[in-house]
Amino acid sequence: MKVFLKLGWFFKLQWREYTIGIVMLIFVALLQLVPPKIIGYTIDEIGTGTLTKSSLLKWISIIALVALCMYVLRYYWRKMIFGSSNLLAKIMREKLFRHFTKLGTSFYQQRRIGDLMAHATNDVSAVQQTAGGGVLTLFDSITTGGFVLIAMAFTIDWRLTLIALIPMPLMAFSTSYYGKLIHQRFRDAQAAFSDLNDKTQESISGVKVIKSFGYQQEDIEDFTKLSKDVVDKNIRVARIDSLFDPTISLVIAISYFLTLAFGAKFIVEDAMSIGDLVAFTAYLGLLVWPMLAIGMLFNIVERGHASYERIEQILNEPIGMEDRADALTHVPSGDLSFHINSFTFPGDATPSLRQVHFELKEGQTLGIVGKTGAGKSAILKLLLRQFDGFDGSIILGGHTIEAYEKNKLRQAIGYVPQDHFLFSTTVYQNIAFAQVDAATEEVEQAAKVAHIHEDILRFSNGYETVVGERGVALSGGQKQRISIARALMMQPNVLILDDSLSAVDAKTEEAILESLKMARDKATTIITSHRLSAIQHAHIILFMENGTVVEKGTHEELMELQGRYYEMYQLQQLEQLVEQGGGTQ
Structure with missing residues (x-):
């Protein structure tokens, strides 16, 4: 019954509704005592020959009135108790979702989406059932059972009542034991459902990759295996669940046997009447x-307890980065100073960044280049304050980024990630995501700067074209440019392009960069890329390797140095020449 204590905060919130519902349950339990007593009186009157038409109509009228009252009371207690449990489900889902939005990047690197979805669906439903059906069965069994026992003992025969209760300890022991088994088995079943949920979400999201590799059969087999595991673990729950009714039926049968045996004895001894029996x-x-x-x-309580524990585990996950009490409430702007001596991602053994230092004036462009894993994205994650716990400082507009409210810091930064996520809605709504009340002209202007406007006009419904889940209907280059337009709608003080031009051709890349330069001549831009053509115009270029800066300067300075940057530039020029079919210089 621990789950009822854990839900005490909700019962306090809805105390009025639960009180009314429970009082109505009590009245229903009392009214249920009337028909059996009337039946007993009627049988005794038949036995003594005193039953008349008027008395029969009287008893029938009383039973009809009792039935009507019970009907009305049952309607309202259901509305109060089950209505409240639906409210609990709403609160729990909102609390979980709100917590999901606050949790940091490291949490989502460790947890699966399907598992989190299972918490917000199946687990919440199990807790809702506890606050509805659980409360009902708890109070209804106590009130109905208590009143019936009182009526049996005080209005008929207390000795027969005690005899009928002899098998009850067997039921109490059995149900308690079954409940403990269900608690653990239901946790296992919910965990298996989470695995299946995650597999389903992953397979549907990656269906193109699965088909392109001809992996459909293997994927179906994996799904079938997980589905079988869910069935097996739920059957283990059902096996215990199925023991409740037979055990209780056995106890009831023994009680009936004892009642009839000793009741007949009492009738023979004239200790009670047939009507009483x-x-x-x-x-x-x-x-x-x-x-x-x-x-x-x-059954209900142990399921709810297991699910509530799973939900608590998520809600107890630390948010990680909290705003300071005296956090600055304005959107930062100005020069950027980045000085990191060391930074290690949570769970990693070696630092991802070492001795990375640069100064960027407002309005300048920073280019970051290097191989995969060199540390480019780590710099951006720290700028976005997705992680704390680094040795060093990051200063924007004269204050460390920790001094600002996280929301204000991120309003200052327009981020276009490598993984371009588009929502399953129209092109217009995707671009205007951060400015839902933006004018059509503003959206179109952002699209023109990102060089996607002409493509959009060729879509079947223009800006009202639905892009499909995660932009499935668009090419990689189109998704990148729509993401850039979305970031531009924020009019950010700092625009970050994290390898965001990789899917467009060299000519389009050059056009986009030129448009950004004209539209953002007084704003700061940070570009990471594998292609040097995307960053060679930058005021400062960092060449990253193994988490540290091995070369720093302008394009011209790095070319004169004839180091790693120079070698990469020459190699990419040669590759471009080969792609164009060769030629003379």
């Missing part, structure tokens, strides 16, 4: 539901 067995029938409800209660 009929009423007693009717009351015993009313006890069937509370007994079944106790089994259901253990």
Whole structure:
């Protein structure tokens, strides 16, 4: 029952609704006692020959009135209790989603999307059932069972009541044991569902790659294996779940046997009437539901407890980077000073950056070049404050980036990542993502600077064309340019292009860079690239290798140095010449 204590915060929030619902449950439990007693009276009157038409109509009218009252009360307690449990599901989902948006990059590097989706769906549903069906079965079994036992003991025969309760310890022990087994097995089943959810999401997202490699059959086999694991673990839960009803039925059967055996004895001894025995067995029938409800209660509660623990694990994940109490609330702008002595990604053994230092004046362009894994993206992640815990300082506009509110810092930076994520909506809405109230002219101007406007006009519905999930309907170059236009809509003080021109041809790349230079002549731009043509116009160029800067300067200075940058430039020039079919110089 620990889960009810953990949900205490919600019960306090909805105390009025739960109180009304429980009071109505109590009235229903009391009203249920009336029909069996009336049946007993009627049978005794038949036995004594005193039943008249008027008395029969009286008893029928009372039963009809009781049924009507129970109907109304049951409607409203369902509305109060189950309505509140739906509110809990809404709160839990919103709390999880809000927490998801606050968690840092390192969290998402370690957790799978399908698993997080399972937490927000299946686990929340199990907790919702606890706050609805769990509360119902708890109070309904207590009130109905308690009132029925009182009626049996005080209005009929207390001795027969005690005899009927002899098998109850067996039920209490069994249901408690079954509940413990269900708790662990349900956790395993939910974890298996998370694995299946993750596999489904991954396979659908990567369906093009799967087909291009002819991996469909193997992927289906992997899915089937995970699906079988989900079924197997849920069957393990069902095996325990299926023990509740037979155990309770056995207990009820023993109670009925003892009731009839000793009841007949009491009738023979004139200790009770036949009508009393009929009423007693009717009351015993009313006890069937509370007994079944106790089994259901253990089932529901243990499922909810297991799911709530899984949700708590996510909600207890530290956000990582919190704003300072005295954080600056304006959007930063100005010169950038980057001095990192050492930085290591969480979980890595070796530093990703070592002795990286540069100064960038407002309005200048920085180019960062190097092989994959050289440390280019690590610099950008620190600028975006996706990670803390570095040895050094990053100063923007005269203050360290930690001094600003994270939201304000990121408003100053327009970021175009390597992985271009587009939402499954129109081209217009993707570009205007950061400025939903932007005028059409602004969106089109951003598209023109990114050299995607003409392409958009050729789409089936122009700017209203739906791009599909993750931009599946677009080419790589089109997705890159739409992402650039989206970043430009922010009018950022610092624009970061993280290898964001790799999918466009050299001519388009040159046109985009020229447009950016004209549109952002007073704003800072940072470009990482494998192609030197994308950064050779920069005011400062960093050549990265193994997490450190091996060469720094302008294009002309690095060419005169005839070092690593020079070698890469000559190699790329040769490659370009070969692609063009050769030629003379």
